[in-house]
Amino acid sequence: MKYLMTLALLMTSLTTLGDGLPDSPPEGGASLLPADRDIPKDEFGKMVRQGQLIFSNTGQYARAYVGNDLSCRNCHLDQGRKAGSAPLWAAFLSYPAYRSKNHRVNTFAERLQDCFLYSMNGKAPPLGDPILVALESYAYWMEKNAKINPRLPERGIPQIQAPGTPPSYERGKTVYANHCALCHGVDGQGRRAGDGHVVFPPLWGSRSFNWGAGMAHLNKAAAYIKTNMPLSLGGSLSDQEAWDVAYFMDGHDRPQDPRFTGSVDETRALFHRSRNSLYGHLVDGHVLGNDPASHN
Amino acid sequence: MNRTKYRARGKVFLKALLFLPLAFGAHAETSPPHALILGVGEGSGFSRAACAGCHGSEGEGNAAGGIPGLRGLPSTYLEKQLHAFASGERKNPIMNSIAQALTADGITHAANYYAQLPPRSRPLGAGDESGHELAVHGRWSENVPSCDDCHGPDGKGVGENFPALNGQPALYLENQLRAFQNGSRPPGPLRLMENISRKLSAQDIRAVSLYYSGSSAVTPGGQP
CATH class of the missing domain: 1.10.760.10 (Cytochrome c-like domain)
Structure with a gap:
């Protein structure tokens, strides 16, 4: 049951998760990923299962390193399996790789550290920490046992065309109300089950990802939304709607960038000098990144 | 208008009676006495007893009959379903006529009543x-x-x-x-x-x- 990616895909897949994007959306005939029952019943299998638990309930199983209500699986759908939602198995194959975000070659474990620092608005577990070992084991197991279709660009998040007209907060607000609020709530704060378990993640505010996360960039958010949202109806929004609603989502405040220097202007100049980041911009009457609530 | 409602309510009551033995037969040991109160209701056509005839004395549903449990379901959801039954958008011969017999107030009463009962969950489908x-x-x-x-x-x-x-x-x-x-x-x-x-x-x-x-x-x- 062991299938390997073709050399060609290996050569082309050495771009970073979310940073370098394949050029067309995935179509039918997705790769086959192993099922939970295939996890071996040995010491390695235990680590794989632990990684899966962390991936699904990150706040519970990696509590010390998580500062919001999100879990890995909230964005990396189907427990990190789904093509087009930056699947974990493809990310595993993509490192070590150079990342423009920190101007150096990162290992996979270092890339995972950044997920905790930005997307989880927490702290990076030290290299060698059992949490990173478990997540890496889960990613490796999934990739090793996958039957991967080499013709399909399933890794990362498929790129989206530039918007026809500049994205609009007001139009995005309408798209949000019609397509997103059902699950993520009118106030963007997500929804929980009766036992407190977060089912639909908060999209902005103090319990969401911080300003340093990939999802806080319009191009990445728009591409992710276009491909994957609403859940089960991926591809149903127009490109323009995806850009508009990404602008609306990222036009709200969220936890401060951990690289914050003490000045929004300076932090913007150093880390957000991109038209895809609204950090430091005036949106809907607020300078983003400047909200006291974002400094927690 | 009122007369139609009363007649319909009577019909509902008769239908509910039909199902009573089924419900009580299956759940007799867990039925508290208050569930046996037969009266037309807490308001505007809602009768807890009439619903209990099919949905169980504690709103637990009936597996053999494929009748859903209602306990702890959100009131807005239950209300929406009753309105959909009343309008015929959601099709079920028994529930269509029952919902039509309820006033809007009766629908709200029924929904609120079942929503406030704590839900019961079960361990799920081992082996499948x-x-x-x-x-x-x-x-x-x-x-x-x-x-x-x-x-x-x-x-x-x-x-x-x-x-x-x-x-x-x-x-x-x-x-x-x-x-x-x-x-x-x-x-x-x-x-x-x-x-x-x-x-x-x-x-x-x-x-x-x-x-x-x-x-x-x-x-x-x-x-x-």
């Missing part, structure tokens, strides 16, 4: 692998999310629009998935359930319904 797979992982190759993705861990329900599946009779769940497929039930918000149900085979529906029912009548391997 294909049902478990759809419920927990979905089938993303066809853009089918897991049921738990929206209905919450163990299908215990999330908010007003994603009712609990946990512990509902397999026959009821099966009927609803078919109703979403053929349009005899409104498609739900964003037409999510119409869209998803149409990607499910009869076997998928059977397996996942058995899983959430917590029924033990499941053969290993998930075959119906």
Whole structure:
């Protein structure tokens, strides 16, 4: 049951998760990923299962390193399996790789550290920490046992065309109300089950990802939304709607960038000098990144 | 107008009586005496006893009859369903006539009454692998999310629009998935359930319904 990616895909897949994007959306005939029952019943299998638990309930199983209500699986759908939602198995194959975000070659474990620092608005577990070992084991197991279709660009998040007209907060607000609020709530704060378990993640505010996360960039958010949202109806929004609603989502405040220097202007100049980041911009009457609530 | 309502209410009452032996026969040992109160109701056509005739004295449903439990379901969800029954958008001969006999107030009373009863959950479908797979992982190759993705861990329900599946009779769940497929039930918000149900085979529906029912009548391997 062991299938390997073709050399060609290996050569082309050495771009970073979310940073370098394949050029067309995935179509039918997705790769086959192993099922939970295939996890071996040995010491390695235990680590794989632990990684899966962390991936699904990150706040519970990696509590010390998580500062919001999100879990890995909230964005990396189907427990990190789904093509087009930056699947974990493809990310595993993509490192070590150079990342423009920190101007150096990162290992996979270092890339995972950044997920905790930005997307989880927490702290990076030290290299060698059992949490990173478990997540890496889960990613490796999934990739090793996958039957991967080499013709399909399933890794990362498929790129989206530039918007026809500049994205609009007001139009995005309408798209949000019609397509997103059902699950993520009118106030963007997500929804929980009766036992407190977060089912639909908060999209902005103090319990969401911080300003340093990939999802806080319009191009990445728009591409992710276009491909994957609403859940089960991926591809149903127009490109323009995806850009508009990404602008609306990222036009709200969220936890401060951990690289914050003490000045929004300076932090913007150093880390957000991109038209895809609204950090430091005036949106809907607020300078983003400047909200006291974002400094927690 | 009023006379029609009274006549309809009478009809409802008679139908409810028909089902009483079924409900009490199955649940006699757990029925508190207050459930035996037969009276026309807490308001505007709502009679707890009449509902209890089919849905059980504690709103627990009836597995053999494929009648859903109502305990702890969100009041706005229950209200929406009763209005859909009343308008005929959601088709079920018995519930259509019952809902038509209720006033808007009666619908609200009924919904509030069942919503405030604490839900009961069950351990789910051990041994049914294909049902478990759809419920927990979905089938993303066809853009089918897991049921738990929206209905919450163990299908215990999330908010007003994603009712609990946990512990509902397999026959009821099966009927609803078919109703979403053929349009005899409104498609739900964003037409999510119409869209998803149409990607499910009869076997998928059977397996996942058995899983959430917590029924033990499941053969290993998930075959119906």
